[in-house]
Amino acid sequence: MATAIRTQGLTKDYRPAFGGRPIRALDDLSIEIQEGETFGLVGPNGSGKTTALKLLLGLIFPTSGRAWIYDSDLNSPTIKQRIGYLPEGPYYYPFLRAQEMLRFYASLFGMDGQAAEQRVTELLRLVDMERWRYTPVNECSRGMVQRLGLAQALINDPDLLILDEPTSGLDPLVSFRIREVIAGLKDQGKTILMCSHLLHEVEALCDRIAILHQGVVKALGPMEELRAVTQSPPDANLEAVFIRMLSEEKAL
Amino acid sequence: MSPPPVPTWGNFVIWQWFGWGVALVVVMAAVAIISHRGIRRDLVRSAAVTLSIARVTVAETLRKKVLYGIVVFAVGSVLAATFFSSYEPGEQDVVVKDIGLTLISMFAGLVVIITAMFLIPEEVERRTIYPLLAKPVRRSEFVVGKFLGVAAPVAISMGAMLLVLQVAMLAIKFPAQQSWIVMPAMVAVGVVFIGMLMGKSLGVTGPVAISLGALVILAISALAIVFNAWSWLIVMAVGLLFFAMMVLAGVVILISTRVSTILAAVIGVLIFALGFNMERLYHLADPQHSGGHVFNTISLSVLAAVLPNLSMFDLRVQAASPPPYYWDQLWALFGNGVLYAVGYLAVLLIAASLSFSTREV
Numbered sequence: 001m002a003t004a005i006r007t008q009g010l011t012k013d014y015r016p017a018f019g020g021r022p023i024r025a026l027d028d029l030s031i032e033i034q035e036g037e038t039f040g041l042v043g044p045n046g047s048g049k050t051t052a053l054k055l056l057l058g059l060i061f062p063t064s065g066r067a068w069i070y071d072s073d074l075n076s077p078t079i080k081q082r083i084g085y086l087p088e089g090p091y092y093y094p095f096l097r098a099q100e101m102l103r104f105y106a107s108l109f110g111m112d113g114q115a116a117e118q119r120v121t122e123l124l125r126l127v128d129m130e131r132w133r134y135t136p137v138n139e140c141s142r143g144m145v146q147r148l149g150l151a152q153a154l155i156n157d158p159d160l161l162i163l164d165e166p167t168s169g170l171d172p173l174v175s176f177r178i179r180e181v182i183a184g185l186k187d188q189g190k191t192i193l194m195c196s197h198l199l200h201e202v203e204a205l206c207d208r209i210a211i212l213h214q215g216v217v218k219a220l221g222p223m224e225e226l227r228a229v230t231q232s233p234p235d236a237n238l239e240a241v242f243i244r245m246l247s248e249e250k251a252l
Numbered sequence: 253m254s255p256p257p258v259p260t261w262g263n264f265v266i267w268q269w270f271g272w273g274v275a276l277v278v279v280m281a282a283v284a285i286i287s288h289r290g291i292r293r294d295l296v297r298s299a300a301v302t303l304s305i306a307r308v309t310v311a312e313t314l315r316k317k318v319l320y321g322i323v324v325f326a327v328g329s330v331l332a333a334t335f336f337s338s339y340e341p342g343e344q345d346v347v348v349k350d351i352g353l354t355l356i357s358m359f360a361g362l363v364v365i366i367t368a369m370f371l372i373p374e375e376v377e378r379r380t381i382y383p384l385l386a387k388p389v390r391r392s393e394f395v396v397g398k399f400l401g402v403a404a405p406v407a408i409s410m411g412a413m414l415l416v417l418q419v420a421m422l423a424i425k426f427p428a429q430q431s432w433i434v435m436p437a438m439v440a441v442g443v444v445f446i447g448m449l450m451g452k453s454l455g456v457t458g459p460v461a462i463s464l465g466a467l468v469i470l471a472i473s474a475l476a477i478v479f480n481a482w483s484w485l486i487v488m489a490v491g492l493l494f495f496a497m498m499v500l501a502g503v504v505i506l507i508s509t510r511v512s513t514i515l516a517a518v519i520g521v522l523i524f525a526l527g528f529n530m531e532r533l534y535h536l537a538d539p540q541h542s543g544g545h546v547f548n549t550i551s552l553s554v555l556a557a558v559l560p561n562l563s564m565f566d567l568r569v570q571a572a573s574p575p576p577y578y579w580d581q582l583w584a585l586f587g588n589g590v591l592y593a594v595g596y597l598a599v600l601l602i603a604a605s606l607s608f609s610t611r612e613v
Contacts, residue, residue, distance in 0.1 A: 057386045060612040077297070077388035085386035091379035093308060095315055107304040108387040110297055152383060162386075 002070070004160050004191040005033040005056065009065035012051050012215075025051040027215040028065070033193060033208075035159070038186050040202035041195035042242060043212035049195035050088065052212075053164050056193075057085060069160065081109065084158030088165040090145040094138035098129055098148055101137055102155060109156045123151040128177060143174035150178060154185075161185060163194040167201060179205065203238035211245055218245055270595025277598075301389055302397040309401020313367050314408075320444065320462070322366070323409045326359035327416040327469075328441050331434050334423045345424050349486060350572040352417040356410060357493055357528070357566075363409050364402065364497045365520040368504035371398045373513045376613050385613065392605035395505065399601060402501045407494060412466065414490045415473040416441075418482055422472070425481040433472060440468035485577060489567035492586050495593035496565035500524055502600035503560065509608040526555075527562030560596055565589045 010029040013022035026048040033039045041049045054060045056067055058074045072079045092101055099120055106116040124130045127147035137145060146166070153161060166182065167175040175198075182205055186192060196202050202209060203223060210220040219229045227236055230244045285292045313319070333351045334344075372395070375381040384394065416437065423433040444465035476482040503523050508516035526533060535541055537552035570582060 057382075059382060059385055061610075075390075077294075077390060080386065080388040083386060085383060087379065087382045087386075089379060091382050093312065093380055095312060096308070104304060104308055105383070105387060108301055108384075108389055110300055112300075149383075156387075 001034045001036065003032050003068075004035045004037070005031070005039075005067070005069055005193060006071070007031050007052075007056075007065065007067040010052070010055060010062050010067055011064045012048075012055060012060065013063040022063075024215050026055070029217060030065075031210060031217070031220065033191065035191050036189045037208065038192040038194070038206045040206035040209040041193070041212060042197075042199060042202055042209060042238070043195075044246065046214075047212040048215040049212055050164060051215075053085075053162055053193070053195060056162065057083075081156060082159045084153035084156060084161045086149050086153040086161070086163045086166055088168065090137075090142065090149065092137050092145065092148065092152070095136060097134050097136050098124065098140070098144075099133040101148060102151055105152045105155045111155075119155060119157075123154055126154070126181060127151045143170050146170055146174065146178065150181060158190070160191045161193070163192065163196075165196055166194060167198060168196065175201075199238040199242055209238065211242060213246060213249055218249065270599060271591030271593075272595075274594050274598040275591075297388075298390070298393055302393045302400065305384075305389070305394060305397025306400035306404070309371065309398055310404045313401060313405040316367070318366060319363055319405065319409065322359055322362050323412055324441055324444055326355055326409075326413050328438070329355050330413065330416045330420055331438055331441070334420045334430060334434055345421070346572045346574070348420050348424055349417075349483070350568055352413075352420060353486070353489055353493070353568045353571060356413045356417065356490060357496070359413065360406060360410050360493065360497050361500060361524045364406055364501045365504055365517050365524070367402050367405060368501045369508055369513045369516045369520060371402065371505060372508045372608065373516070379613075381613050391609040392601075395509070395605045395608050396601055399501060399505055399604075402505075403498060406497050406501065410490055410494055410497070412469070414487065415469050417486055417490075418473040418476040419469065421483055421486070422476040422479060422481040425479065433475075437469055437472050440465040440472075443468075483571070485567070485571045485582070488582060488586055489571040492565045492567055492589045495590055496527070496560075496562045499560045499562065499565075499593050499596050499600070500527070502597045502604070506600050506604040506607065509604050509611060523559065524562070527560050528566060530556065530559065530561040530563050533559070561592070564592055 007029050010026060011024070012026040013024050015022045025046075029048075029052055031039075041052060043049050051060070055062055056069065056074065067074060069079050070082065093104070096104060102120040102123060103116055106112070106119060111119060120133075121130070124133050127150055129144060129147050129151065132140065132144060135144075137148065140148065150166065153163070161182075163182070167178050170178070179201060182192065182194070186205065192205075194202065194206070208220065208222050209226060211218045211226070219226050221229070223238065223241075226232075226238070226241045226245075227234065230236075230241050230248070232241050232244055236244075281295070285295055330348075330352045333348050333355075375384070375398075381394075385391070419433065419437045423430045426433065444462050473482075500520065500523060504516050504520040507519050511519075533552060533556045537549065537556045539549045564585075567582070567585065570577070570585075
């Protein structure tokens, strides 16, 4: 199986605006995510999850180390043709209507006319937003915007999906619907990298999970391996494993 | 009237050569497009992406009410200038053209600075840039798209001001009917203003009010053509001024890739003020006038060489002078200005793209 994402010693330091010691947000991240795999990044606030995603998308640059997507440079438009990204917040143009927003993102992939129209309708249906296709983004609820966000991430029918907190802050019904869509994508064989605070969601969806703490990967593997590393009981869920691991860290 | 002076200003020649250089690159790119399929595909993709970003930027900019406020105030001021009646009949024409073009350059400058200063910082601040740069969009395409997105609103606002200046010229040509010409135009401007501010509460949408107002002004300015009061020289002067505004937009966008919006605006205002007074800077940079201090001479010379010479785009003197007009010389001035703008803009946009490509968002 081919490698979708590979990072080698990926490290990121942030320099404070007014001098002082740099803050290490991500330390020596070396992972490989195979095609068709669903990979979860979990960790407390400030553990470096979003930093890792931003590095992979070329939004920020590493202090040291490197990363490859499908063995290519991250900033190549050809590679980005194969990626879909759902950011954590509702970071979309507020004045565009739902369908205008999706058509805009479609145009960035060279889709126009009938093909774009068809894809937009298809995605609006997938995320249950067809009724609100003429509603401006700034009049949509948080859940509606998040569903639109998922639709824009899927506009190019990507091979690799990068999802940052896909269901955070949403009501149970919308969360369930989004989880359902992600599970469907997994079944289609898409590669998915997601980070989330909702551990049950990560546990249910991901084949392998990395636990990040203070920028460092503390454990990585399928649930069974994580349980073994933390000497957790066989029926322990990810939340129990996670708390056990961080408690041990604190004790040290 | 003596023929207008042939341009010999300071850094003019350097940038004119840049203009020719850019023209050469465009020709080479055209050859590459025709001959290489891969490059052709990438350039077509790049152009489509850039235009998509420009379209969204235009849609966003046209929603900024403050811009309508500036344009309405500007056109109102141009119309009000026709009521200066203390001049001799021949003088009034000169004064209104001069005041009109000065107001257009000032307000267009304001429109450019207010729009361009927010373009990139706002995208970064509200993080709309995240999903955008995660798509197959190069940072250079983003910067150029943003720049093109400023060009359209600036062209529209300058077009509106140009039409109103032609209305003013019509009013001056027929002093007895002045009120009949100016008042409906003023009312149209008022309709735009009220529609913009209170459109929703009056049950009229902003675009409807703006279209109505624009139609009235368009109709009256069309009368200027019918009654031979239309000045093509003013059209040329405003057209050339548009290129000055694009250079200013390029400068503000370049600066805003690195600094805050406020600092970008302050520097934009300084460039505007200095750019239209470059001859004074060249004069000061001359060792004879810089007090003999080496530091003064060098620093002023560097400024004179680097800053955009916006006075190249200023046809106020020619436009306000009575005929005969030496059109061949005026076209030479226009052509040189356009080449200068193209060269300068190419450098600015390349610098802005490079600067933004190393910025973390």
